[in-house]
Amino acid sequence: xGCGVTKSxxxxxxxxxxxxxxxxxATAMRAALLIQRWYRQYVARLEMRRRxxxxxxQSIEYSGQQDHIKxxxxxxxxxxxxxxxxxxxxxxxxxxGDSDLFLDMExxxxxxxxxxxxxxxxxxxxxxxxxxxxxVTELVDAFKNKQKLHARYVLQLLGKTWTLLRLxxxxxxxxxxxxxxxxxxxxxxxxxxxxxxxxxxxGFPSAETPYVFNGDFVDRGKESIEILLVLFAFLLLYPHDxxxxxxxxxxxxxxxxxxxxxxVLGKYxxxxxxxxxxxxxxxxxxxLATVIDQKVLIxxxxxxxxxxxxxxxxLERHRFVSALRPxxxxxASARQKDAALEPDGDDExxxxxxxxxxxxxxxxxxxxxxxPRHSVHSESxxxxxSVEQELRERRRLAGLSLSSxxxxxxxxxxxxxxxxxxxxxxxxxxxxxxxxxxxxxxxGGCYWGPDVSQEVLDRHKLQLLIRSHECKQEGYExxxxxxxxxxxSASNYYDVGSNRGAYIRLGPDLIPHFKQFQSSRSTRExxxxxxxxxxxxxxxxxxxxxxxxxxxxxxxxxxxxDPQCTGVISVKHWAAAVEKVLRLGLPWRVLRxxxxxxxxxxxxxxxxxxxxxxxxxxxxxxxxIANTSLLETLYKHHSNLESIFRMIDTDxxxxxxxxxxxxxxxxxxxxxxxxxxxxxxxxxxxxxDFNKDGSIDINEFMEAFRLVEHSRAETEAPPSPE
Amino acid sequence: MxxxxxxxxxxxxxxxxRRVKSLCFVKFAEILLLESIxxxxxxxxxxxxxxxxxxxxxxxxxxxIGTIILSxxxxxxxxxxxxIIAELEDEEPAGFVRYEKFLPTMTKILLEHKFRPITExxxxxxxxxxxxxxxxxxxxxxxxxxxxxxGESFTQEEIDEMLSAAVDPDKNVILYKDFVxxxxxxxxx
Numbered sequence: 063x064g065c066g067v068t069k070s071x072x073x074x075x076x077x078x079x080x081x082x083x084x085x086x087x088a089t090a091m092r093a094a095l096l097i098q099r100w101y102r103q104y105v106a107r108l109e110m111r112r113r114x115x116x117x118x119x120q121s122i123e124y125s126g127q128q129d130h131i132k133x134x135x136x137x138x139x140x141x142x143x144x145x146x147x148x149x150x151x152x153x154x155x156x157x158x159g160d161s162d163l164f165l166d167m168e169x170x171x172x173x174x175x176x177x178x179x180x181x182x183x184x185x186x187x188x189x190x191x192x193x194x195x196x197x198v199t200e201l202v203d204a205f206k207n208k209q210k211l212h213a214r215y216v217l218q219l220l221g222k223t224w225t226l227l228r229l230x231x232x233x234x235x236x237x238x239x240x241x242x243x244x245x246x247x248x249x250x251x252x253x254x255x256x257x258x259x260x261x262x263x264x265g266f267p268s269a270e271t272p273y274v275f276n277g278d279f280v281d282r283g284k285e286s287i288e289i290l291l292v293l294f295a296f297l298l299l300y301p302h303d304x305x306x307x308x309x310x311x312x313x314x315x316x317x318x319x320x321x322x323x324x325x326v327l328g329k330y331x332x333x334x335x336x337x338x339x340x341x342x343x344x345x346x347x348x349x350l351a352t353v354i355d356q357k358v359l360i361x362x363x364x365x366x367x368x369x370x371x372x373x374x375x376x377l378e379r380h381r382f383v384s385a386l387r388p389x390x391x392x393x394a395s396a397r398q399k400d401a402a403l404e405p406d407g408d409d410e411x412x413x414x415x416x417x418x419x420x421x422x423x424x425x426x427x428x429x430x431x432x433x434p435r436h437s438v439h440s441e442s443x444x445x446x447x448s449v450e451q452e453l454r455e456r457r458r459l460a461g462l463s464l465s466s467x468x469x470x471x472x473x474x475x476x477x478x479x480x481x482x483x484x485x486x487x488x489x490x491x492x493x494x495x496x497x498x499x500x501x502x503x504x505x506g507g508c509y510w511g512p513d514v515s516q517e518v519l520d521r522h523k524l525q526l527l528i529r530s531h532e533c534k535q536e537g538y539e540x541x542x543x544x545x546x547x548x549x550x551s552a553s554n555y556y557d558v559g560s561n562r563g564a565y566i567r568l569g570p571d572l573i574p575h576f577k578q579f580q581s582s583r584s585t586r587e588x589x590x591x592x593x594x595x596x597x598x599x600x601x602x603x604x605x606x607x608x609x610x611x612x613x614x615x616x617x618x619x620x621x622x623x624d625p626q627c628t629g630v631i632s633v634k635h636w637a638a639a640v641e642k643v644l645r646l647g648l649p650w651r652v653l654r655x656x657x658x659x660x661x662x663x664x665x666x667x668x669x670x671x672x673x674x675x676x677x678x679x680x681x682x683x684x685x686x687i688a689n690t691s692l693l694e695t696l697y698k699h700h701s702n703l704e705s706i707f708r709m710i711d712t713d714x715x716x717x718x719x720x721x722x723x724x725x726x727x728x729x730x731x732x733x734x735x736x737x738x739x740x741x742x743x744x745x746x747x748x749x750x751d752f753n754k755d756g757s758i759d760i761n762e763f764m765e766a767f768r769l770v771e772h773s774r775a776e777t778e779a780p781p782s783p784e
Numbered sequence: 785m786x787x788x789x790x791x792x793x794x795x796x797x798x799x800x801x802r803r804v805k806s807l808c809f810v811k812f813a814e815i816l817l818l819e820s821i822x823x824x825x826x827x828x829x830x831x832x833x834x835x836x837x838x839x840x841x842x843x844x845x846x847x848x849i850g851t852i853i854l855s856x857x858x859x860x861x862x863x864x865x866x867x868i869i870a871e872l873e874d875e876e877p878a879g880f881v882r883y884e885k886f887l888p889t890m891t892k893i894l895l896e897h898k899f900r901p902i903t904e905x906x907x908x909x910x911x912x913x914x915x916x917x918x919x920x921x922x923x924x925x926x927x928x929x930x931x932x933x934x935g936e937s938f939t940q941e942e943i944d945e946m947l948s949a950a951v952d953p954d955k956n957v958i959l960y961k962d963f964v965x966x967x968x969x970x971x972x973x
Contacts, residue, residue, distance in 0.1 A: 093930070106853075114835055651831050
């Protein structure tokens with residue numbers, strides 16, 4: 063089955079020529095039964111452990127994602143509720159304003175790769191346009207050898223890709239009419255090795271071997287840009303046979319947090335920002351779905367009960383640069399700045415959480431007409447109006463009739479519909495119960511049930527939905543009575559050995575055939591037991607880190623259960639407290655034995671919590687910070703912090719000024735509703751010592767807070783399987 | 785308070801009556817103990833169930849029930865497992881099992897110790913039985929033959945997986961004593 067497909071050993075079974083003593087049949091049967099029963103039980107327990115491990119990784123992942131969206135929504139909230147005199151708003155405003163600054167025409171001028179010279183010492187691959195197959199194979203080989211493509215060629219390639227994508231419809235229609243089999247791949251997430259493995263097993267894309275890549279090419283893995291370049295190169299070579307669907311990670315806002323932005327800036331220090339800007343455009347121009355033979359729908363996330371392919375086919379997809387951000391208003395006057403649609407209810411600070419819900423679902427919309435500050439219309443008149451009232455009011459003001467096309471309010475309503483269609487397509491997940499509810503775990507899209515699959519697919523006369531977006535142990539998984547298929551192509555996604563990747567071959571009979579794989583030789587050779595053990599250790603490590611960052615909150619919770627300050631609480635209370643603080647929805651009591659050593663608990667089911675919390679502190683930052691509680695805060699929110707930094711650093715220089723840094727803290731502390739004093743911040747600045755030129759290198763700063771495992775942690779961990 | 789009253793009553797009773805009373809005490813203590821065992825057992829069941837309850841709505845896909853039951857420490861045969869699952873499914877099987885049905889069934893199974901555990905010794909015994917010449921090892925093809933043709937046969941996948949862990953790569957035999965020790969070591973984790 064080719065390299066590394068299954069973990070089974072192909073044994074040569076010799077004929078059995080054992081001696082003359084044979085085992086009586088009845089005895090043999092009893093023995094066999096016993097061994098079988100025992101082994102199956104063993105495998106079940108292993109599966110339980112694997113599942114627990116999986117849940118750990120997944121809940122940490124989704125909680126991070128949800129966190130990110132909350133943060134982003136918070137900025138939106140700032141934008142809408144604070145006047146432009148507010149410095150925080152200013153800081154944030156250019157994040158929202160920026161990407162539409164460049165009109166398409168300007169870009170043609172702006173992206174001038176021709177001025178970039180390729181020096182003679184450059185040993186990487188050269189690209190010549192129009193591309194040939196040998197050029198592209200050269201490119202792939204170069205990447206295999208860890209070479210980098212020169213920025214000039216990158217920009218040239220991206221420019222041509224952009225030009226091509228603009229010609230494509232929102233939904234590509236493909237047929238298997240020439241008895242071709244189509245190959246469909248799921249999330250790649252920067253795992254170049256997996257892509258290369260797929261090409262090795264299945265062949266390069268060509269007229270005979272058409273491919274659909276179903277989104278999430280970037281983020282997390284370290285070779286995202288290489289994957290993009292390879293996919294785009296093949297797209298340019300075979301525009302009719304390579305189909306790319308947009309994923310939720312093809313989004314510059316998401317990239318800020320999940321590593322793609324950092325990767326590009328790291329690899330292309332001079333031209334990185336231009337590359338990123340161009341990619342923003344390209345992402346927005348990626349098609350949203352592919353349909354095969356009018357029967358099989360392929361899109362990245364999923365659907366909702368409101369999904370309508372006709373609406374999707376007609377909208378202007380490139381206007382939705384980020385799926386996290388609703389559109390700016392069209393036809394607005396010059397004075398009206400970026401009033402994002404505000405799908406929210408009240409002005410409370412808890413709007414942060416509420417927004418998470420309403421990013422996706424049909425809560426009443428509220429439009430805030432953007433009047434200049436000295437206008438007659440006061441703020442107070444606008445609160446508490448419903449959508450209909452608002453629309454009516456605006457129409458009245460504009461003196462327009464209901465059915466007018468140029469009605470800005472109506473345009474807004476269409477925008478909101480379209481936005482929801484896109485968010486649902488990119489972010490939703492299937493669930494097993496009927497219905498359709500907002501996807502609060504991720505913070506975007508819906509959870510949709512089998513009834514919705516049936517209704518939507520039947521309505522469009524489709525028979526199968528192929529989607530990605532969720533990591534699956536075996537690389538693929540059916541659900542909804544076989545009408546929905548998840549395909550995921552990044553093997554070892556959570557950690558080495560966590561899962562296989564897979565791809566689909568689909569012929570004219572439209573019956574999917576699966577090929578699985580797992581990159582990295584060493585994991586292929588692990589037995590089930592070994593790979594479970596390994597991934598488990600790593601998940602527990604990740605979990606311990608999460609616990610560590612919430613130390614103070616945990617102690618506080620424990621103390622609630624220990625009014626007499628005995629220092630000891632029951633295991634039941636321990637579990638309840640941990641869940642309350644971390645909110646990961648994990649079975650803490652089951653995990654207890656892995657997280658609590660025997661020294662911290664006695665036989666009576668109680669726990670010395672101070673001791674336990676101290677045991678967690680086996681991790682420390684690679685720098686000495688005097689203020690340890692600030693340090694804890696820093697580490698806990700470092701992802702958010704980094705996101706904010708990168709958002710502020712709009713010219714992608716990797717540097718922000720001290721003032722911006724201070725403002726970042728202010729922002730973060732208001733988002734978290736925490737108090738961080740100015741003094742604490744300047745103390746921090748001193749410890750880090752970046753007074754040299756008044757600016758802070760983001761990467762250096764984040765590096766300072768990278769946590770380093772004590773060697774003690776290793777010796778404490780249970781002995782690894784082999 | 786109850787105890788004090790009992791004490792008073794006790795001191796005024798005759799010998800026989802006192803013996804009966806102490807038996808009652810013992811029974812009472814046993815009941816308390818049993819209650820706590822039941823609670824602990826039910827907690828274990830609940831935790832195991834939750835791991836597979838992906839939508840947090842107290843239902844689990846029926847295909848995962850077998851795993852849950854086995855992971856709770858019992859050793860039913862495949863046939864027995866099928867019976868349990870049949871009992872757990874709804875009148876109109878919808879592909880999932882609900883917690884309110886699972887809990888009482890599973891509690892009974894665990895408390896009755898219905899499916900006795902297979903200890904390390906017992907397991908080792910089973911292997912030894914298949915090795916009448918007492919070589920201390922088994923050939924892979926022999927074991928394969930037994931496990932795929934006898935009893936409740938292994939699937940190809942099951943035997944492949946077991947052999948990948950059991951076969952000593954140098955000697956190409958199954959040193960079953962080592963194998964059993966290694967596998968049962970995991971129980972201590």
